[in-house]
Amino acid sequence: MVQVAVEAPTHTGLGAPLDYLSDRSLPAGTLVRVPFGKREVTGVVWQGRRDDPAPAELKRITETLAALPPLGAAWCELVAFAAGYYQRGIGELALAVLPPELRKLDDRQIANRIAKLQKASAVAPSATADSPAAELPPPSAEQEAALARLAESEAAGDAPTVLLHGVTGSGKTEVYLRAAARALDAGKQVLVLVPEINLTPQLEARFAQRFAGRRIVAQHSGLTPAQRLRHWLAAHLGLADLVLGTRLAVFASMPRLGLIVVDEEHDPSYKQQEGARYSARDLAVYRGKLERATVLLGSATPSLETWQRANEGRYVRLGLAQRIGGGALPAVRLVDMNAMPKAKNAGGVLSPPLVAALQERIARGEQSLVFLNRRGYAPVLHCGECGWKSACPHCSAWRVFHKLDRSLRCHHCGFSERVPRACPECGNLDISPIGRGTERLEEQLADLLRSETAPPPRIARIDADSTRTKGSLESQLGAVHAGDVDVLVGTQMVTKGHDFRRVTLVAAVNPDASLFSSDFRAPERLFALLLQAGGRAGRDAAHAARSELWVQTWHPQHALYAALKRHDFEAFAASQLEERAGAGLPPYSSLALLRADARTPEAAREFLQAAAELAATLPGADAVMLYPPVPPPVARVADVERMQMLIESPSRAALQRFLAIWLPAIHGLRRDRAAASQRVLRWAVDVDPLAI
Ligand SMILES: [Zn+2]
Numbered sequence: 001m002v003q004v005a006v007e008a009p010t011h012t013g014l015g016a017p018l019d020y021l022s023d024r025s026l027p028a029g030t031l032v033r034v035p036f037g038k039r040e041v042t043g044v045v046w047q048g049r050r051d052d053p054a055p056a057e058l059k060r061i062t063e064t065l066a067a068l069p070p071l072g073a074a075w076c077e078l079v080a081f082a083a084g085y086y087q088r089g090i091g092e093l094a095l096a097v098l099p100p101e102l103r104k105l106d107d108r109q110i111a112n113r114i115a116k117l118q119k120a121s122a123v124a125p126s127a128t129a130d131s132p133a134a135e136l137p138p139p140s141a142e143q144e145a146a147l148a149r150l151a152e153s154e155a156a157g158d159a160p161t162v163l164l165h166g167v168t169g170s171g172k173t174e175v176y177l178r179a180a181a182r183a184l185d186a187g188k189q190v191l192v193l194v195p196e197i198n199l200t201p202q203l204e205a206r207f208a209q210r211f212a213g214r215r216i217v218a219q220h221s222g223l224t225p226a227q228r229l230r231h232w233l234a235a236h237l238g239l240a241d242l243v244l245g246t247r248l249a250v251f252a253s254m255p256r257l258g259l260i261v262v263d264e265e266h267d268p269s270y271k272q273q274e275g276a277r278y279s280a281r282d283l284a285v286y287r288g289k290l291e292r293a294t295v296l297l298g299s300a301t302p303s304l305e306t307w308q309r310a311n312e313g314r315y316v317r318l319g320l321a322q323r324i325g326g327g328a329l330p331a332v333r334l335v336d337m338n339a340m341p342k343a344k345n346a347g348g349v350l351s352p353p354l355v356a357a358l359q360e361r362i363a364r365g366e367q368s369l370v371f372l373n374r375r376g377y378a379p380v381l382h383c384g385e386c387g388w389k390s391a392c393p394h395c396s397a398w399r400v401f402h403k404l405d406r407s408l409r410c411h412h413c414g415f416s417e418r419v420p421r422a423c424p425e426c427g428n429l430d431i432s433p434i435g436r437g438t439e440r441l442e443e444q445l446a447d448l449l450r451s452e453t454a455p456p457p458r459i460a461r462i463d464a465d466s467t468r469t470k471g472s473l474e475s476q477l478g479a480v481h482a483g484d485v486d487v488l489v490g491t492q493m494v495t496k497g498h499d500f501r502r503v504t505l506v507a508a509v510n511p512d513a514s515l516f517s518s519d520f521r522a523p524e525r526l527f528a529l530l531l532q533a534g535g536r537a538g539r540d541a542a543h544a545a546r547s548e549l550w551v552q553t554w555h556p557q558h559a560l561y562a563a564l565k566r567h568d569f570e571a572f573a574a575s576q577l578e579e580r581a582g583a584g585l586p587p588y589s590s591l592a593l594l595r596a597d598a599r600t601p602e603a604a605r606e607f608l609q610a611a612a613e614l615a616a617t618l619p620g621a622d623a624v625m626l627y628p629p630v631p632p633p634v635a636r637v638a639d640v641e642r643m644q645m646l647i648e649s650p651s652r653a654a655l656q657r658f659l660a661i662w663l664p665a666i667h668g669l670r671r672d673r674a675a676a677s678q679r680v681l682r683w684a685v686d687v688d689p690l691a692i
């Protein structure tokens with residue numbers, strides 16, 4: 001009899017591995033096919049053979065994928081921990097993070113794939129072909145000091161978790177590369193995580209250049225199923241030395257793991273937003289401890305959770321305070337919008353001093369980057385006669401006006417229609433856009449920057465709309481790098497990671513909304529975004545001296561902007577942590593969100609209230625605090641009403657213990673109280689939620 005983790009949907013309540021009959025003794029981590037209900041499913045042997053008498057009705061394993069070496073004990077432990085912590089089934093999570101092709105291929109097909117890979121790597125150039133050290137740029141004094149301290153903490157025995165806090169342009173990547181070189185030389189594998197697929201090609205190129213002859217594979221959702229399997233197998237078999245990927249790659253099977261790098265560790269993309277809502281950053285730290293691998297968390301604006309752990313001495317802190325080549329950080333200029341005349345044609349959105357600064361850049365042949373976190377032309381269309389607005393019929397949100405394809409599109413459910421010629425309510429022909437998105441900003445910039453004496457400015461826009469087709473982002477970025485663009489307009493997409501050499505001015509047009517958001521993490525995200533965006537300016541030391549970050553604001557006295565002006569992350573973090581300590585918010589408490597979706601808000605609320613009543617009867621309830629159910633900012637999406645309930649505890653362990661009792665009880669509740677809870681379409685828990 002063996003235990004097999006199978007992919008059972010959470011609502012079945014079958015989260016734990018199930019018993020099956022097996023003639024042979026199978027090691028844990030072996031992939032098998034077993035009958036499950038009326039289907040045959042793929043599973044992972046979780047516990048090898050036990051000899052207790054098996055119940056007669058037990059089913060037999062149908063196929064063993066023996067060609068595939070079993071998943072390692074550490075991998076199984078990582079999955080078990082993640083499933084427990086994020087409250088999902090072990091098999092559900094295990095199968096979700098393995099390549100989907102493994103479910104389709106039989107043992108012989110897998111054996112073929114493996115043989116092909118092994119043959120290919122036998123003819124590949126040997127790993128001794130690393131480029132000679134003479135060609136490498138010498139590390140800066142700061143980089144050298146950081147690497148020396150890293151080596152010191154590694155030599156001390158424990159695999160350290162290290163926060164590499166480096167200002168933008170300080171050369172964090174060079175530290176990653178040199179730390180990776182050391183791990184590779186010691187015969188280890190290296191895992192590098194990045195927040196977005198867009199950022200993988202440029203990092204992959206840098207690693208490939210540095211480690212010529214080493215086998216590097218990527219793991220992210222942009223790969224074809226066949227590629228994903230091939231890359232996964234190469235890592236699992238130990239043929240690949242380096243794995244580069246997005247959050248999913250934290251589960252890559254790597255038998256000789258020695259180093260995990262998490263670049264831009266503060267980035268919200270590391271948190272999975274559906275299914276098992278895991279944080280790849282947090283799991284990377286856990287995995288490092290588990291496998292005695294060094295974990296390097298890099299950021300110019302670390303998350304406050306990470307910063308706090310470094311303050312407590314649980315992480316080693318290494319700092320890079322200087323830009324490579326001695327370039328200055330961009331000067332921050334706050335434009336007080338209260339003092340600006342209301343320019344008629346631009347609705348006051350671009351202040352005259354900013355327009356003048358942009359014109360200066362164009363005249364000097366330098367580039368500017370203007371960002372606004374809203375795509376489309378205008379967030380809403382409006383009829384001045386009857387008050388009609390372009391609401392989405394399926395969501396509690398406005399449909400966005402996209403001028404280029406004349407559509408009204410809902411960014412929540414995707415519902416799209418052609419823009420009506422006249423008001424659909426009263427027939428008024430004069431319906432007008434309110435507010436602005438990147439499309440409109442692009443149009444207004446073209447207008448404002450036109451001059452009688454010079455050729456028209458070259459303006460490009462990068463956002464989710466302009467980069468929809470494959471390869472379009474690369475070609476647009478290429479145009480910026482080639483100097484064919486004067487002003488680049490975009491959403492926060494343009495602020496991340498890209499190395500624009502000729503940009504000397506970065507402007508945030510309207511960032512104030514985050515100052516007063518109900519989400520306590522909004523200021524942290526805004527500060528990171530602005531500092532990150534400003535970091536795009538002056539990366540070429542020749543231009544660094546006159547690079548500037550402009551922020552248009554109605555609240556120039558705000559403490560966040562004051563800290564930004566001094567590039568003072570430490571002061572900002574200290575003030576935020578003080579506020580959070582006072583309010584009992586993370587990292588001084590642990591949170592979970594219980595979400596419910598239903599056809600009516602009442603049904604969703606009723607379900608959450610029933611869950612709360614149930615909670616009060618359970619042991620450990622006194623260690624947690626349940627808040628009343630509330631709708632999220634956009635309550636209805638695609639005709640589904642959403643409601644959420646916050647659970648808070650000063651102790652992470654107490655919250656975990658309570659969730660482990662409460663959630664199975666909620667499954668029971670759903671079966672018992674058919675009337676109320678069947679109207680709930682689905683419910684799920686989000687542990688350590690990022691957006692509240
Ligand atoms: Zn009207």
Ligand SMILES: [Zn+2]
Nearest residue numbers: 392395410413
């Ligand atoms: Zn919608």
